Every structure is written in structure tokens, then in C-alpha cells.
Amino acid sequence: MPTKLRPPHIPKDDLAWERADEEAEAWEISVNKAQIWRAVGDLILKYKPGKAVELHRPIRGGYNAFYRLEYEDGSSAAMRVPCKGIVRFPEEKVLYEAATMRYISNNTTIPIPKIYHCGTAEENTAGLGPFLIMDYVEHERTMSEALKDPALDPKDDHVLDPDISEEKLEFLYRQMADILLQLFTLEFPRVGSLTQDRDGSFSISGRPLIQNMNSLVEFTSIAPTLLPSQQYSTADEWYSALADMHLSQFVFQRNDAVKDDDEDDARDKYVARQLFRRLASKGQLSSQSESGDASDTTTSPFRLFCEDLRPSNVLIDKDLRVVGVIDWEFVYAAPPQFSSDPPWWLLLTGPENWPGAYVPWMEAYKPRLETFLRALEGVEQKMRTGDETASGLATLPLSQRMRESWESKNWMINYAARSSWAFDFVYWRYLDERFFGPNEDKDHRARLGLLTQQERETMESLVDMKMEQQREASLVTLDHDNAAAQLARFMI
Known part of the structure; x- marks a missing residue:
């Protein structure tokens, strides 16, 4: 039986998307x-x-x-x-x-x-x-505009110029490497967001507010009060919170979460999320995704991580030199594994949006990663010369951490953990066999024996609910109590 074809990401709820766009457009008109x-x-x-x-x-x-x-x-x-x-x-x-x-x-x-x-x-x-x-x-333009393929239509999403000179690419990558390396030297005791007190002091006293949380409220019927509301002391706790959000996404996304009338697709998504939650609770995600010293795997120091730090948010002058970095939303102190992964934006677009998805993306990405790591090594050497005790450089260099993450495919664990909509493809294609052994068809059937009887019964209840929601094709707003009761049925 051939391996089933899966899209590189789940579609977001189209009805919810239309509603959000209508609200945003109405607001834009009202304020103009x-x-x-x-x-x-x-x-x-x-x-x-x-x-x-x-x-x-x-x-x-x-x-x-x-x-x-x-x-x-x-x-x-x-x-x-x-x-x-x-x-x-x-x-x-x-x-x-x-x-x-x-x-x-x-x-x-x-x-x-x-x-x-x-x-x-x-x-x-x-x-x-x-x-x-x-x-x-x-500024003259963004760095993304300097890196993009000039043959693209101005309205198209940016993709790296395939004919860009190595000299220009390394010059721009080196400046991005310097930004990432400086961020990596900043250390924090917990996973969470920075706040500033009235006396000017800073602390990690906010919850880790991430893009995926915003998307969950925008594209599902989850009550915002069910999302993480605290800081976390260990990477394992945070991985578990991320895994729980994936299950929440599937429970509360009413439309487009499952292929039309495909009960097995719903089972695939449920099983993947339950097994990912199990891996997180046992500490297997943090230990497998770690690159560097063993002391980095679960506890502080944590590092600032910005999923949206990319060339489109970096402003440059006419000489291609960085003059400003903007859009620092959804930045938080995260497990160091996240910052130790090679940056996804080297091709200016992620794998789920690349023609052919992950395999051709990785083939195109690898030579660009070599250029970036060479630039990063140069910045590391320069920083060591200026400060031998620079935090994060006294042990394993960031460039080596990134190389190890790429070669071991550890980066895929964190990539899957961060986005509920990119999760399924990465899990079944790259993570399931890594943790649980051979699975020829790459689907839930080979994993049913890993579920408890209660989990299997819960799965069938969830499948029935998703099929009914498909038929209804509606949007529903849930208050905290009703949403909590619904989630409790499946969060076992």
C-alpha cells in the first residue's frame, strides 16, 4: 500500500479567516x-x-x-x-x-x-x-528586498534570488548572524515574555505569548482563557504546553481541519497529537532536540527567540548595511534548542510554502546554510576576540549547534512544536518512525496499539464530532466553561 500523500500543512479555517479579514477591513475603513x-x-x-x-x-x-x-x-x-x-x-x-x-x-x-x-x-x-x-x-529597503529573486512579481512572496552572488549573500547573512548571536548571549531564568517595571527594571514576568496562540484564537473556537497563562521553569513543561495546544487546535478548529469525509485523516491527526503529548511529558522532545551541552536540555538559561525575525523585518541602507530591526512581537525567552536550530528564513520562505515542500526545500536550503554558518563562524571568532567570556560562546559555538541540529534533523522537532498547522506533515514524515519505529504507511494504524482503551474510545468520539462539524460548516463562539468542558473530553 503506497504511503498516503499529505499536504505540508493543514488549511486554517476558511470561514474564520474570512471573518477576521472582514473585521480587519472594516476597522481599517473606520479609522481612515x-x-x-x-x-x-x-x-x-x-x-x-x-x-x-x-x-x-x-x-x-x-x-x-x-x-x-x-x-x-x-x-x-x-x-x-x-x-x-x-x-x-x-x-x-x-x-x-x-x-x-x-x-x-x-x-x-x-x-x-x-x-x-x-x-x-x-x-x-x-x-x-x-x-x-x-x-x-x-532606510533604502528591507534586507528581504535585497535578497529576493528580481524576476518575481512585486506582489509575490519573496524567494531567495537563485543567482545571487556568494559575496553579496555572505555579506547580508553575516549581519543577520551577528543579530542572532547577540540575542543568543542574553540569558533568562524562565520561559516567558519580558516586561518592564515602573522603576525601569526588566523581568520574565509575562506568559510566553507566541504566534501560534494568536492563530488559535483567530482560527478556532478556543476560549482564550484556555491558553497558557504562566511562565515555565523547564523546557519539558513548555514542550508539553505546545503539544497541548496542537490537540486544542484540532479539537476547536471547526472547518477545514480534516479532509472531506475522511475519518482516517481525523484519526491520523488525533493519534499524532496524543503521541507527541506523550513524548513531551516524558522529556523526550527536549532531550532529542538538544544540540550542545547536556545542561542545556531542560532548565535555564533560556534564550530570546523570535520566530518572526527574518530579512523582511531588517532595514538596510543603500550600501546593504543594517540600520534597523523592527517588528519584535511574539518574542519570548524560550528553550535554547529553539535558538540553536538553523534559521528557517535563509530561502526567505519556509518549507511548507516551497514548491514540492520539504524535500526540495531542504535540497535548496543546504548550500545556503553552509554560507550562513561560514558567516556565523566569522562573527563568533570576532566576538571571542572582543570578549572571551561572551555568554553562549564559552561552551559549544552557536554555529556548531546549528550544524548538529541540521544534520540530525533535530530542528524538525521544534519546527513541529511551534506550529499547530505545520505539525501533521512533519510528525508523520519525519518524527513518528524516529521515536516509535517502522511505520510503512506513515499513519495511525501502526500506532493504535500504543493508545489506551480510553484514548481509542476518545478518538472515535472526536472523529464523530469532526465529521458532524464538516456537515454543519459553521462558526461557533465558546465561553470558557463550555470550551473547557469540550477540551476535557479529549485531553486525557
């Missing part, structure tokens, strides 16, 4: 009014006084709307607000991002825009929600 523009200008001037000459039209990005106010002296300031309908924890996101930017600015040479004020929704006199007011960084 003269009186709101005037209020935005006044608010920026309150925290960055000067003689203003022009407030540019707002730009809407993936998570934020961006307002730029230009001054008579040629400088500019900006206000950044989370987009309604897309960002589901706006106050937290802004609070953590401001603290992270200030901390990185204070402790590294990474060029971070200066923040003049971090404000709550109540403080925003323009009525746009929580906000950041910061310097606007003058």
Missing part, C-alpha cells in the same frame, strides 16, 4: 478618517514634540497599522497599533514588545528604533487601541 488622522498626529507630537510637516498615509502590515509623522528637520516618528480582528491579545503584545525592544537595545548593539511611549488603549485618544510611538528608521 480625517479626525482620526489629526488625533494620531497630536498623539505622536505629545510624546515626540517638533514641527510636523506631513502625516503619511497609514500602512497596514500583517499584524499592525503604521502611521509616520514627518518633521521639518527631516526626521520622522511613527505610531504602531495592532490591527483589530487579527491581533487577539493587543495590550499584552504591545507591552511585551516594548519591553523586549528596550531590553535588546540596552544589552546589545542591534539597531532598535527608540521608543518614546508605550500606551494602553485607554491612553489612545485616537481610539485605535494600545500603541507604540517610536523613531522612524530611514
Whole structure:
């Protein structure tokens, strides 16, 4: 029997996606009014006084709307607000991002825009929600624009130029390597998000707010109160929380979570999630994904990890030199394994979006990784020369950790752990046999014997629920009590 073909990622709920887009578009129209523009200008001037000459039209990005106010002296300031309908924890996101930017600015040479004020929704006199007011960084373009294939249509997603010169690539990669290496030297005692107290001190006192959590609320019926709400002392605890979120995603995504009328597809997804949860609870994910010293596997120090740190968020001048790094949302102190994996963005796009998915992506990725690691080794040598005790360099170099992670395919464990929608393909194609032995068809049938009787019964109940949801094709909003009761049926 041939191995079943699986898409590289589960589709997100199309009905939920349409609803979020409609809400975001309605919000964008509602705020594009003269009186709101005037209020935005006044608010920026309150925290960055000067003689203003022009407030540019707002730009809407993936998570934020961006307002730029230009001054008579040629400088500019900006206000950044989370987009309604897309960002589901706006106050937290802004609070953590401001603290992270200030901390990185204070402790590294990474060029971070200066923040003049971090404000709550109540403080925003323009009525746009929580906000950041910061310097606007003058730049020629993003690094992604310098790296992308020039033959692409401007509207296409960026893909690395296949004909880029090795000299240009290494020059740009070296600057990214320097950013990642500086972040890797920062150490924290827990998994969580940075906050800043009124006295200016920083601490990991926020929960780890990640992109996947935002997506869970955006694309499923999960109650936000069921998501992680604490910091974590060990990597194992965090891996378990991530694994639980994968099961939550499958339970609460009502539409497009399962192939049409395919009960076995639902069983595959349930079994994969239950076995992944079991691996996490037994500490097997942290120990297998670790590269470097054994002491790094479960406890502190943890390292700042930014899943969205990529060339499109790095601003460069006409000489290709980095002048600013922006968009620090969803950054948190994570297990060091995450930062020890080779960066996914070397080709500017991830494997699930590459033509042919993972195998051709890895073939194209490998030579670019060699270039990046060579650049990283050069930065490591330079840092050692300047500071022999640089944290993270006194033991196994980051370049070697990344190389080991790539060669052992340990990076796939963390890649699967971070995204509920990319999880299934990676689990069945690359992780299942690694942990549980041969599985010719790469599906749930060979693993049913690993489940308890209660888990098998629960699986069939969940399959019935997913089939019924397919027939209904509706969206439902659940309160905490009803969502908790539904999750409890399957979280065994």
C-alpha cells in the first residue's frame, strides 16, 4: 500500500479567516478618517514634540497599522497599533514588545528604533487601541528586498534570488548572524515574555505569548482563557504546553481541519497529537532536540527567540548595511534548542510554502546554510576576540549547534512544536518512525496499539464530532466553561 500523500500543512479555517479579514477591513475603513488622522498626529507630537510637516498615509502590515509623522528637520516618528480582528491579545503584545525592544537595545548593539511611549488603549485618544510611538528608521529597503529573486512579481512572496552572488549573500547573512548571536548571549531564568517595571527594571514576568496562540484564537473556537497563562521553569513543561495546544487546535478548529469525509485523516491527526503529548511529558522532545551541552536540555538559561525575525523585518541602507530591526512581537525567552536550530528564513520562505515542500526545500536550503554558518563562524571568532567570556560562546559555538541540529534533523522537532498547522506533515514524515519505529504507511494504524482503551474510545468520539462539524460548516463562539468542558473530553 503506497504511503498516503499529505499536504505540508493543514488549511486554517476558511470561514474564520474570512471573518477576521472582514473585521480587519472594516476597522481599517473606520479609522481612515480625517479626525482620526489629526488625533494620531497630536498623539505622536505629545510624546515626540517638533514641527510636523506631513502625516503619511497609514500602512497596514500583517499584524499592525503604521502611521509616520514627518518633521521639518527631516526626521520622522511613527505610531504602531495592532490591527483589530487579527491581533487577539493587543495590550499584552504591545507591552511585551516594548519591553523586549528596550531590553535588546540596552544589552546589545542591534539597531532598535527608540521608543518614546508605550500606551494602553485607554491612553489612545485616537481610539485605535494600545500603541507604540517610536523613531522612524530611514532606510533604502528591507534586507528581504535585497535578497529576493528580481524576476518575481512585486506582489509575490519573496524567494531567495537563485543567482545571487556568494559575496553579496555572505555579506547580508553575516549581519543577520551577528543579530542572532547577540540575542543568543542574553540569558533568562524562565520561559516567558519580558516586561518592564515602573522603576525601569526588566523581568520574565509575562506568559510566553507566541504566534501560534494568536492563530488559535483567530482560527478556532478556543476560549482564550484556555491558553497558557504562566511562565515555565523547564523546557519539558513548555514542550508539553505546545503539544497541548496542537490537540486544542484540532479539537476547536471547526472547518477545514480534516479532509472531506475522511475519518482516517481525523484519526491520523488525533493519534499524532496524543503521541507527541506523550513524548513531551516524558522529556523526550527536549532531550532529542538538544544540540550542545547536556545542561542545556531542560532548565535555564533560556534564550530570546523570535520566530518572526527574518530579512523582511531588517532595514538596510543603500550600501546593504543594517540600520534597523523592527517588528519584535511574539518574542519570548524560550528553550535554547529553539535558538540553536538553523534559521528557517535563509530561502526567505519556509518549507511548507516551497514548491514540492520539504524535500526540495531542504535540497535548496543546504548550500545556503553552509554560507550562513561560514558567516556565523566569522562573527563568533570576532566576538571571542572582543570578549572571551561572551555568554553562549564559552561552551559549544552557536554555529556548531546549528550544524548538529541540521544534520540530525533535530530542528524538525521544534519546527513541529511551534506550529499547530505545520505539525501533521512533519510528525508523520519525519518524527513518528524516529521515536516509535517502522511505520510503512506513515499513519495511525501502526500506532493504535500504543493508545489506551480510553484514548481509542476518545478518538472515535472526536472523529464523530469532526465529521458532524464538516456537515454543519459553521462558526461557533465558546465561553470558557463550555470550551473547557469540550477540551476535557479529549485531553486525557
